[in-house]
Structure formats: structure tokens, C-alpha cells
Amino acid sequence: MNSTQITHDNIEEWLFEYCEGTLTNAEKLKVEAFIRQNPEYREELSFWEESYLPQLSATPLPPEAQQLLKTNYFHLKFSTLLKCMAVLSALSFILFLYFKSQNEENQNQQKQIFKTDKQIRQSESPIISEKRQLEKPTIVKANNPKLEILNTKKVESLQENNLKVPDFAVSSDSAIFEPADLLPILNNEVTGEHKNKEPVANPLTADHTEKKEPGKSNITKAKLSPAQRRKVAREIRKAQDLKEQEKLMNGNKPYIVPSDQTMQ
Amino acid sequence: MKIEKYNEAVKLYYNRLFWYVAKSADDNDLAKDIVQDCFAKLWVERKNIDENKIKPWLFSVAHNSMVNHIKREKKSVSLEPSGLHEPQVPINSEFEIKEVIEKCLEGLPSIQRSIIILKDLEGYDYKEIGKITGLSMDQVKVYLFRGRQKLKNSIKEIKLLL
Numbered sequence: 001m002n003s004t005q006i007t008h009d010n011i012e013e014w015l016f017e018y019c020e021g022t023l024t025n026a027e028k029l030k031v032e033a034f035i036r037q038n039p040e041y042r043e044e045l046s047f048w049e050e051s052y053l054p055q056l057s058a059t060p061l062p063p064e065a066q067q068l069l070k071t072n073y074f075h076l077k078f079s080t081l082l083k084c085m086a087v088l089s090a091l092s093f094i095l096f097l098y099f100k101s102q103n104e105e106n107q108n109q110q111k112q113i114f115k116t117d118k119q120i121r122q123s124e125s126p127i128i129s130e131k132r133q134l135e136k137p138t139i140v141k142a143n144n145p146k147l148e149i150l151n152t153k154k155v156e157s158l159q160e161n162n163l164k165v166p167d168f169a170v171s172s173d174s175a176i177f178e179p180a181d182l183l184p185i186l187n188n189e190v191t192g193e194h195k196n197k198e199p200v201a202n203p204l205t206a207d208h209t210e211k212k213e214p215g216k217s218n219i220t221k222a223k224l225s226p227a228q229r230r231k232v233a234r235e236i237r238k239a240q241d242l243k244e245q246e247k248l249m250n251g252n253k254p255y256i257v258p259s260d261q262t263m264q
Numbered sequence: 265m266k267i268e269k270y271n272e273a274v275k276l277y278y279n280r281l282f283w284y285v286a287k288s289a290d291d292n293d294l295a296k297d298i299v300q301d302c303f304a305k306l307w308v309e310r311k312n313i314d315e316n317k318i319k320p321w322l323f324s325v326a327h328n329s330m331v332n333h334i335k336r337e338k339k340s341v342s343l344e345p346s347g348l349h350e351p352q353v354p355i356n357s358e359f360e361i362k363e364v365i366e367k368c369l370e371g372l373p374s375i376q377r378s379i380i381i382l383k384d385l386e387g388y389d390y391k392e393i394g395k396i397t398g399l400s401m402d403q404v405k406v407y408l409f410r411g412r413q414k415l416k417n418s419i420k421e422i423k424l425l426l
Binding site for chain 2: 012013016044047048050051052053054055056059061062064065068069070
């Protein structure tokens with residue numbers, strides 16, 4: 001605004017500034033006073049006010065604008081990706097350990113089941129049953145001059161293994177024969193040592209044999225061929241091994257009903 | 265600038281930018297092309313643009329594109345004020361002041377139209393308009409006065425006729 005006075009020449013500029021809102025309060029009052037003095041400019045002021053553009057109404061976006069919109073797409077930051085990878089790897093490692101432990105447990109259980117089955121099968125094998133029969137007290141007829149050993153499976157097994165019953169000499173007054181007592185004697189026979197000495201006590205049946213009086217042994221040595229002696233020794237060793245296995249089994253021994261003959 | 269901000273800018277400023285270019289250049293097809301080009305540039309330059317200055321950036325790019333296009337096409341429309349183009353306003357019973365103003369606006373030179381649109385519709389002050397159009401504040405004020413005076417005279421003539 002060049003001049004501070006409102007005149008008919010510069011009234012247009014004053015009205016423009018008045019509508020633009022750039023005047024001070026004093027200048028506004030001055031314009032309003034001039035319009036009051038000159039009412040013909042009141043209409044001019046209204047034309048100035050109407051020259052302002054009306055606000056645009058909200059219109060929907062045209063199709064070409066819709067094409068400009070960008071759709072969200074999945075793009076991870078590298079750090080986020082690394083975190084996800086770490087979490088996933090940790091989870092997979094935990095799962096791997098879990099399934100591995102499960103497999104080991106299953107394998108152990110299967111092994112135990114297999115072992116138990118094997119032990120049961122072993123316990124039911126003829127050797128086991130034979131060994132059991134060996135452990136049972138064998139009744140020998142005392143009044144038989146031929147020293148027959150009767151009703152014992154041990155005798156039967158010996159016969160099956162080509163061992164003759166008469167090879168064993170049984171005293172006439174003996175009533176009970178325990179096969180474990182045979183072991184030290186046969187050991188001596190196999191090794192050929194201490195033939196004239198008393199038989200060495202079997203460590204497995206040491207307690208039992210100590211209770212007996214050595215002088216009253218009912219068994220007298222029969223003459224056996226070396227092959228037979230070795231066979232008997234093998235059998236006895238087998239019996240020893242089985243006994244050890246049975247000890248290890250600790251209660252897994254199946255119950256075997258004693259035969260009628262032994263009950264007599 | 266994030267994708268959400270870009271989409272928000274499209275929704276907020278597409279119609280305004282189109283209206284600005286269409287009225288300033290008096291060419292709807294050109295306005296569509298220029299606005300599309302503006303938003304394409306915005307997406308490309310999104311990392312270099314301040315989120316709070318998207319709107320002036322868009323109007324500035326649109327204005328420059330429009331001026332360059334007009335210069336290229338060597339249109340008869342001059343950027344300098346070259347006298348009043350008398351508007352052809354239809355006078356009928358369903359006369360509305362909005363239509364009159366729009367018709368009167370078509371008769372103004374491009375630079376005056378641009379400044380009036382930026383001032384009235386977008387609410388920019390003289391300084392911001394100067395940044396967008398590349399003019400000084402005094403130039404903006406002069407062009408605005410001349411353009412609005414022409415609009416006022418057109419409205420006055422029409423009203424007096426009625």
C-alpha cells in the first residue's frame with residue numbers, strides 16, 4: 001500500500017487488502033469508515049468478496065488415481081529376518097533334541113524287552129532246565145548193588161551225551177546225591193591233578209559242601225575215558241556259566257513245576 | 265516416506281492437483297498426464313522428500329511441468345498478464361455463482377489462475393506460492409491482485425446484467 005489515505009483512486013487496492021485480511025485493525029476501521037461515507041463502495045466490497053473461489057467438494061478418487069495407489073507387500077528388514085531365523089533354528093534344535101531323546105528311550109525299551117525275551121528263552125532252553133535238574137537233589141537207591149542212579153534227569157542227560165551210568169560209582173549207604181559235588185571231582189579228573197587228594201571245593205557250592213563231612217562222600221570215582229571226562233567238564237562249565245547268568249537275572253527265573261519223580 | 269504416507273498423499277492431493285493443473289492449463293488431458301507424472305516422481309523420490317512437505321512439493325512439480333509443457337507446445341497462452349480475456353458466461357435461470365467464477369477463471373492468464381487456485385483452494389500464503397511458482401512475494405501479490413480484480417469485474421458485469 002503506497003498511500004496511507006484512502007481515495008477513490010486507490011480504493012480498489014484497499015478493498016483487496018481488506019478482503020485478503022492483511023490490514024491492521026486501525027486500517028480496517030479506516031476502510032469501514034470510508035465505505036460508510038461512500039455507500040456505493042459497499043456493493044464493490046461484496047463483489048470483491050465473491051471473487052474468492054469456493055472450496056472444492058470431496059469427490060471420489062478417479063480410476064487413474066486408484067492405479068497410483070501402492071499395495072502393501074511383504075518386505076522384512078534384515079535384522080527382523082535374522083531374528084526370525086534365530087528363533088526358528090532354536091525351535092528346530094529343541095525339537096531335534098526332544099525327538100532324539102524319545103528315540104533313545106524307545107530303543108532302550110526295545111532293548112530291554114528284547115533282553116527279557118532272550119533271557120526267558122534262555123531260561124526255557126534245555127540247558128537251563130538240565131541245570132535246574134542238576135541243582136535238585138537226586139535220590140539214589142541205597143540198596144542197589146549195581147549203583148544205579150535212578151529217576152534223575154542228570155543221568156538221562158549223561159546218557160544222551162554218551163556217558164554211561166555205571167561210570168559213576170555210588171556208595172550203598174548214600175541217600176542223597178547232589179550234582180554240584182561232582183564238579184570238584186571232575187575238575188581234578190580233567191586236570192589230572194590231586195588225584196589222591198580230596199577234591200577241591202567248588203566255589204559256587206563251597207558253603208554247601210563245607211557243611212558235609214569230607215570223609216563221608218558217597219561218590220567214588222569211576223574210570224572215565226579222557227574224551228568223556230572232557231565232555232563232562234564242558235557240561236559242568238556250562239552249568240556254572242548258566243548259574244552265573246541266572247544270578248544276574250535276579251528274579252527273572254521262571255517258575256518250573258517240579259516233576260512227580262522228584263517229589264517222591 | 266513410507267508406503268502408507270504415499271497412498272495418503274494420493275488420496276488427499278490427487279483431485280486438488282488435478283483441479284489446479286486442469287484450471288491453470290485449461291486442459292484436462294494435460295492435467296491427467298501431469299498429475300500422474302507428479303505422483304510417479306513422488307514415489308521415485310520418496311526417500312528424499314520430507315513427509316511434511318509433500319503437498320508443496322507436488323504442486324511445485326506440477327506447476328513446473330505445466331509451464332514446461334506450455335513452453336514446449338508454444339501455446340498462445342502467455343505466462344505474463346496480457347489483458348483481460350472476457351469470459352463467456354452462460355446466463356440462465358439456474359445461474360450459480362460457483363459456475364460463474366469457474367468460467368471467469370478460465371478467462372484469466374495461466375499464472376494468475378494458478379496463484380488464485382493456490383491461494384484460495386490450497387490455502388498457501390504469498391511466500392509458499394512464490395516457492396511453488398518460482399516468483400517473488402511481490403510478484404505473487406501483484407498477480408493475485410490483478411487476477412482477483414478481473415474476477416470481481418466479471419462477476420460484477422454478470423450480476424449487473426441479471
